[in-house]
Amino acid sequence: MKILIVDDDPLICQSLQVLLSREKDMLVIGTAKNGAEALEKCEQELPDAILMDIRMPVMDGIQATREIKKRWPHVGIMMLTTFEDEKNIRLALLAGAKGYLLKSAQVSTMAEHLRALNAGSSVLDANVLKTLTQPEKQDLSELTPREKDILELVAQGCSNREIAEQLFLSEGTIRNTLSIILEKLEVRDRTQLAIYYWKNR
Known part of the structure; x- marks a missing residue:
């Protein structure tokens, strides 16, 4: 399985590249620091799956997901982020992401989810699923x-x-x-x- 890692934090990209490359059935074909670079990488060497951050400069992960799914609908995209708010989750899924995983997840969990994603399944972190099915009650404290x-x-x-x-x-x-x-x-x-x-x- 060919994997592309997209994140504006070079340390995260490097760490995930090293750790996921240890999986026998996974090949990290490269990294990108924003959505625009991710599109270029897809043009050069089409991945099977993408780990995509949400908040990045130039082009964010949700916009990039939308563009990639439009051009290469078979590519599986898993959002990998620190944000588990309902709005971001729904926007990512609407854009075409088939998975949503928190960066706090173990690499072994990421690998399992990537395999499931590549097999055609939708994969959501347990905390993310809870956010979608039991959204926290908002209050009026933000209002003057x-x-x-x-x-x-x-x-x-x-x-x-x-x-x-x-x-x-x-x-x-x-x-x-x-x-x-x-x-x-x-x-x-x-x-x-x-x-x-x-x-x-």
């Missing part, structure tokens, strides 16, 4: 007192004008603050915002 006031009024069905009148603010300020609240809580619209409030207050 003013943002919480506005959120509560939105949940009560008030319009921007009504909120502005009650809080003695302009409608423009309410609109801007609502945009900030939506971004902080990662929801799309007022309806989801109201649902979020009643679930998490």
Whole structure:
């Protein structure tokens, strides 16, 4: 099995290259420090599987995964990262990754998962699977007192004008603050915002 390692930390790349090369059925064909380099390596010598970091300069792992799967759909990609938040996991899987493993995993576990990936299976770390199936309840602690006031009024069905009148603010300020609240809580619209409030207050 030909493996490409993609990570902007040269020490991680070097360590994994040495350790995985000890596996009799694995050949590390090279390393890349970002997604753009990974695409070049795929052009030069198509790997069977890729260990892909998420956060990298130039082109991140999720964008690189999307591009690689578009050009070489049979290549198995396993995200190897320190991040196990639900958003990154879902973005990686939507991009086409078939595995998601934490960097804290043992190399023997990585090797087993790479074999399963190469055989066509999807592989998720146990902690990652728990994050997906039992996402942690978010709270409202990131919001300022003013943002919480506005959120509560939105949940009560008030319009921007009504909120502005009650809080003695302009409608423009309410609109801007609502945009900030939506971004902080990662929801799309007022309806989801109201649902979020009643679930998490």
